[in-house]
Amino acid sequence: MKQFAPLVLVAALAATPLAAQDEGEGKDLMQRGMELLFEGLREEMSPALQRMRELADEYGPALGSFLEEMGPAFGRMLEEVKDWAAYHPPEILPNGDIIIRKKIEPLDPPEAQPEAVPQTDPPPQGQTDL
Template identity: 40%
Template sequence: MRHAIILAALLGAMAAPVAAQEGTTPAPAEPRGNDVQEGLDQLSEGARTLLRGLMGEVEPRMRELAEALEAWDFEGLNLDDLGRYHPPEVLPNGDIILRRKVPLPVPPGPMETPGEDGEVEL
């Protein structure tokens, strides 16, 4: 909504010189370069106004985000570890699985421990 108001104000500002010229005697012809320069000046001023308005909306939210990020503990997060995993998979029931690219070795369980003679007790 705010963008529409800014755009309407910009268009109104651009139309104001035309409305001001109506009903007056035409001025002597000026070089075409002045009209173009004046138009560019108005466009740049309108763009500045638009960007100021956008910054006014975005700035408070960016400050909130910065405050929230300051509260996080990034010390324990090792981003190099992320390369060890495949992208997350979402199962149909909503579970999310993170699979390692190289599985960890499975330690032998108590039933799989070889005995003194090298045989595995079942």
Template identity: 40%
Template sequence: MKHILITTMTAAFLAQPVLAEDPAPPAAGEDDGFSLMEEGAKLFFKGIMQQMEPALDDLQQLTEDMEPALRQFAKEMGPALRDLMEKVDDITLYHPPELLPNGDIILRRKQPMPPEPLPVPDPNEGEIDL
């Protein structure tokens, strides 16, 4: 057992200088294809960014303009939406909202809830002695 361990360790130590050496430089023309692909991708994305820059600037301006209105909406509607979400357990259990002719908005459940059991009257309560 000791001989196998010593042989394995010796082989591992002798192989270390081979692993530490730099790989051989590529032959002429071998690496050109990859660098050309990299350069093409860089130019492509640079062109995309130049074309998208005006649209991104417009989007940033739009978000800056909408920020006060969105903050006001969240301030006013936040509590109402929180109350609604407390009443609606899982939104996937409901059909899309429906607008009735009178202006009411209703949310119908996909499967109706089972009826709540009626309270059982206490037999000792409400007895009249005659």
């Protein structure tokens, strides 16, 4: 057992320079791995980015003119409407009009409505309800 301890010490000291070399190689491997990851992402995203470029070329001029003409009115509408959840999605009518309907909420929730109070006193004798 006494001979085993010096062997372990010598092996540990001999492995120290190798560990330093492994760290350098590990960084290189990590860097290469990240490069491969980003390259793969770039290849996967390339068709989608190309399609986005095509859509921008196709709809860009129309969207630009829309923003020029409707931008101020749209901005006023955004300032006025505080809660978009209170509205239904826009509808396009057959005549081309676009409407945005407000959702109708009951004035009093059902649980807050007063219940009908049963009449406890019978009507006096001789009187009839008309």
